[in-house]
Amino acid sequence: MQRIIEISKKTRAPAAQICAAAGLAYSTFRRWMRRASVGLPLVSNPGPRPVEPLDESKLFSEILALAHGEKRTHGTGGLYEKFRSSISRRDLYKRIRRVRSMVSRMRKDVIKRFRWNRPGTVMATDTVEVKLGGSVYNVQTMRDQASGYLDAHASVSVPTDLWMAEKLGATFASQGAPILLKRDNAKNENGSAVKALLDEHWVLPLNSPEYYPRYNGGVEGSQNEIQAELEKYDVPAPCPQGHASAHVARAIGNLNHKPRKNLHGKCACGVFHSGDRFAIMSKRKRVKLAAELKARAAKLLAQKGGDTPRQARSAWRIVVEEWLLESGHITEKRKHVLPLFNVKRCS
Secondary structure, three states: OHHHHHHHHHHOOOHHHHHHHHOOOHHHHHHHHHHHHOOOOOOOOOOOOOOOOOOHHHHHHHHHOOEEOOOOEEOHHHHHHHHOOOOOHHHHHHHHHHHHHHHHHHHHHHOOOEEEOOOOOEEEEEEEEEEEOOEEEEEEEEEEOOOOOEEEEEEOOOOOHHHHHHHHHHHHHHHOOOOEEEEOOOHHHOOHHHHHHHHHHOOEEEEOOOOOHHHHHHHHHHHHHHHHHHHOOOOOOOOOHHHHHHHHHHHHHHHHOOOOHHHOOOOHHHHHOOOOHHHOOOHHHHHHHHHHHHHHHHHHHHHHOOOOHHHHHHHHHHHHHHHHHHOOOEEEOOOOOOOOOOOOOOO
16 A cells, blocks of 8 residues: 555556556555554454344334435444444344335335326426437426326427416317316416416416425326337437427327326326316306315414415415315325226227
8 A cells, every 4th residue: 555655656646547557446445545544454354243232122223213315324334333343234234224125115105195086177287308309399298187198388498487378278278277287386387477377267276395396296207208209209300399399299199099007098088088178167166166275275374373485385285185185086095096987989
């Protein structure tokens, strides 16, 4: 190790380069440096097995209290130093992996999952970037939550709220307005033009919780499918706006007519068009529902003592989800039970 350090000082060559020339792994050199810095021998032979009795319950509690991620656990080195006289590093890490797996399963079990029962009730929208003929396009997707039926529009630039309102309005005109529109917290999806459109059609907004992308996982899964479908197409460059829109429409058509396991082998188009999309809820009932939900949200906010915009959004989301459950539009998914749809043939 000293020889490598001396050569590096004389030649100003990186230690990694000298190690490679000497046939020594750079990771080994770095390990020697770490051990030397704390006064340990560079190479140590395996010592005797731990001899102190191991407090199993205390160790399990300590492991459980660590910060467990999906693939990593923070604080394992400090925990090993604490129990090194009672357990080997290998055995400790095996236990940590088992606990991390258990914690991960528990987290997934408590995540609230919904099954959307009635096509046309709730629509979700989001933006995804796609590459076509060397050009990047922004595709705004609109997805029916129950059937997975898709509509999409391509833009060469980042969509503005005016563009968003125009495309959402076209979708509402052709498919009927949903009761609720799920969206994230992007400015263009929450702009004044989009708000005016939702007010015009009495469509209620349902925003995703902040820092919780899985809330809108269904539409994001569809976006991944759109990207995968477009990658199958041989699109020559350049790809103008009109051609991009045609390619996106082709991909959407293929996905809408793809048999789905979660639809009992039916396609999204057949399920979505199995009922009258324009008779989901009358304007009178929409006005009444909006007033009722706003009153419930205000009451909940007052009970919690909240007064911030974030708390107001949280209260609104809670009462909307409660109404969806009460009305049978959604059910909490506890097992992999598929909803039954009345399906007609799609053209």
